[in-house]
Structure formats: C-alpha cells, structure tokens
Amino acid sequence: MKAAITATAKYLPPNILSNHDLELMLETNDEWIRSRTGISERRILNDLEKPTSYMCGEVARQLLEKRQIDATEIELIIVATMTPDMLFPSTACFTQKIIGASNAWAFDINAACSGFLYALNVASSFIESGAHKKVMVIGADKMSSVIDYTDRSTAILFGDGAGGVILEPAKEEGYGILDTRLYADGTNGTDHLLMLAGGSRNPASHETVDKKMHAIRQDGRQVFKAAVMAMAEVAGEIMSRNNLTADDVDYLVPHQANQRIINATAERMGVDEKKVVSNVALYGNTTAGTIPICLAELDESGKLHTGSNLVLVSFGAGYTWGGIYIKWQ
Numbered sequence: 001m002k003a004a005i006t007a008t009a010k011y012l013p014p015n016i017l018s019n020h021d022l023e024l025m026l027e028t029n030d031e032w033i034r035s036r037t038g039i040s041e042r043r044i045l046n047d048l049e050k051p052t053s054y055m056c057g058e059v060a061r062q063l064l065e066k067r068q069i070d071a072t073e074i075e076l077i078i079v080a081t082m083t084p085d086m087l088f089p090s091t092a093c094f095t096q097k098i099i100g101a102s103n104a105w106a107f108d109i110n111a112a113c114s115g116f117l118y119a120l121n122v123a124s125s126f127i128e129s130g131a132h133k134k135v136m137v138i139g140a141d142k143m144s145s146v147i148d149y150t151d152r153s154t155a156i157l158f159g160d161g162a163g164g165v166i167l168e169p170a171k172e173e174g175y176g177i178l179d180t181r182l183y184a185d186g187t188n189g190t191d192h193l194l195m196l197a198g199g200s201r202n203p204a205s206h207e208t209v210d211k212k213m214h215a216i217r218q219d220g221r222q223v224f225k226a227a228v229m230a231m232a233e234v235a236g237e238i239m240s241r242n243n244l245t246a247d248d249v250d251y252l253v254p255h256q257a258n259q260r261i262i263n264a265t266a267e268r269m270g271v272d273e274k275k276v277v278s279n280v281a282l283y284g285n286t287t288a289g290t291i292p293i294c295l296a297e298l299d300e301s302g303k304l305h306t307g308s309n310l311v312l313v314s315f316g317a318g319y320t321w322g323g324i325y326i327k328w329q
C-alpha cells in the first residue's frame with residue numbers, strides 16, 4: 001500500500017522582514033529584489049531562544065490536533081533541515097521531546113532545499129514496507145541563523161519557516177505518493193552553495209567567525225542555471241513516467257527559491273500559471289520548509305480534492321533535486 005498525507009500544517013514566525021527593511025540595512029532596493037526574485041518579504045524568528053525545533057514543535061502540535069491523534073501514536077519523526085538546533089542531538093529528537101512522542105524513533109535528514117522531498121520518500125518507504133502506520137515528516141529551517149546580513153546576495157533571499165505532514169497507509173490503491181525521482185550531484189554541486197565552517201572540516205574558531213564562514217555562500221548565477229535545468233527535467237520525467245499531461249496536473253508545488261525559477265519550470269512543463277503554487281513573495285526561501293508550507297496552504301484553501309494530481313519539485317545545495325507525484329486521497 002502506498003503512503004498518503006493525512007494532515008498538513010505550517011508555522012511562520014510573525015515577525016516580517018520586508019524589502020524596505022533590507023533597504024535600510026544593505027545596498028539594495030525593493031524593485032531589484034522583486035524583479036529578480038519575486039520576493040517582497042520574509043519571516044524571521046528573531047528570538048535567539050527559539051531554534052528550529054521550536055517551529056517543528058508548532059507544526060507537530062497542529063498536525064496531531066488536525067489528525068486528532070495523540071503524540072504517542074507517532075512511530076517515527078523525520079525532520080528535514082540544514083539549520084538544526086545543534087549538530088547533535090537531532091532536531092527530530094528535540095521535536096519528539098516537545099510533543100512527547102515517546103513511542104517514536106527520530107532522526108534528521110539534510111538535503112538542503114530538497115530535504116522535504118528526500119524525507120517524504122524515506123518516510124513513505126517505511127509505510128509501504130508495512131513497518132509503520134503513522135510517520136511525521138517536517139521540513140524546517142531557521143535560515144536567519146546562517147545569514148550574513150551584510151551580504152546582499154544572500155540576505156534578501158531567505159526566511160524562516162516550517163511545514164509538515166502526517167503520512168499513513170493510503171485508504172485505497174491508486175492514491176497517495178505514487179512516484180518519486182530523487183537525485184544528487186556532489187561532483188558539480190558542492191562548491192556553489194555551502195556553509196564553510198561549523199563542521200569537521202572547519203571547526204568553529206575565532207578565524208572562522210572573523211571570516212564569516214558560518215554564513216551561507218552562494219554562486220547565485222550557477223545555482224540559478226542548474227536549478228532551472230534540473231527542476232524542469234525532473235518535473236518532465238515525473239509527468240512522462242506517470243502519463244500525465246499538463247492538463248492532468250492540478251497543482252505544481254515547486255521549491256520556492258525564486259519566482260523566475262518557478263515560472264521557468266512551469267513553462268517547460270506547459271502547466272498553466274493558475275496551477276502553480278507560489279508564496280515566495282511572502283516568505284522568501286525557507287529551504288526545507290517551502291514545499292510543506294505550500295502543501296499546508298493548498299490544503300487549508302480547500303482546493304485539494306480526492307484525485308487531485310500534485311507534482312512536487314525541488315532543487316538545492318549538494319546539488320540535490322527531485323520530484324514526487326501525489327494523487328491526493
């Protein structure tokens with residue numbers, strides 16, 4: 001039996017950092033940011049005492065409430081993040097503690113912006129194998145913790161946020177997560193989007209702090225080109241493997257990095273812009289959070305019906321990318 005999403009939830013911190021706020025901090029302007037990225041504002045969890053697991057906890061509580069189940073019924077928690085509370089223990093274990101999911105095992109997945117799709121695939125394998133019946137999958141990133149707010153090439157792009165789902169066996173055959181294609185290309189990807197320090201290669205030191213090596217570095221143009229190619233390709237692959245025409249696709253749920261990348265992907269698929277889910281204007285790039293946040297908003301809007309065809313696509317650091325086809329139950 002395939003795995004199906006039985007609840008969705010999101011958490012965005014209330015504090016807004018607008019393009020106009022950034023104009024006061026950096027040599028940039030609202031017009032440049034909107035025309036190059038589509039972003040108008042992003043949310044910032046500007047409370048040092050609230051780490052990524054805080055947002056995961058908020059999502060997890062809502063998921064339990066929506067599904068009307070107790071935390072002890074959850075068998076596995078997977079958190080996709082590249083901004084964990086700390087290198088260890090995992091953010092999934094902190095999340096488990098927050099909600100009291102005492103019967104679950106828990107671990108993190110780091111595939112940057114593709115983290116949620118990777119995690120969804122791993123989680124659905126446990127459902128398909130029959131090992132588990134209730135798995136919680138959360139994508140969350142506190143990007144403001146790894147941004148150098150004097151670097152205009154990255155500071156404008158990212159925001160904080162989290163989203164998640166509960167996965168269970170589909171009620172009927174032909175519904176749920178029907179197909180997945182996941183990729184990685186470390187050979188060509190590792191140098192273009194990374195955080196140099198804080199791991200075993202460059203442990204934290206005065207020097208790494210002075211050189212701002214604990215902040216994201218990105219070769220935007222390289223990543224842009226690679227993202228457009230990979231996302232369009234994997235979306236096309238998902239469509240042809242599942243005999244989906246552009247008309248059959250009810251919603252394209254792309255990773256939210258840049259409206260231009262989203263548009264290019266939709267155009268290559270031939271999918272009408274009305275079917276393209278986009279909230280990048282309001283939240284920027286929340287990394288592993290973008291796709292589950294979009295899913296939660298789609299679900300809340302009441303637009304999803306039994307049989308709706310969703311294509312999820314992502315691209316991120318690594319490089320990592322992928323696509324998932326869901327027939328909503």
Ligand code: UT7
Pocket residue numbers: 027028029032033036037113152153156219220221223224227256257258261285287315316317
């Ligand atoms: O989610 C993970 C994957 N990440 C992505 O998908 C991000 C992919 N990349 C992008 O979205 C885009 O490359 C950016 C939005 C990061 C940059 O847009 P771009 O159209 O590729 O601009 P650019 O980097 O080629 O820069 C164009 C110009 C440069 O000036 P010169 O060299 O032409 O004089 C930059 O210095 O824009 C300048 N610039 C800015 N100007 C105002 C760069 N950042 C800014 C800024 N405000 N914030």
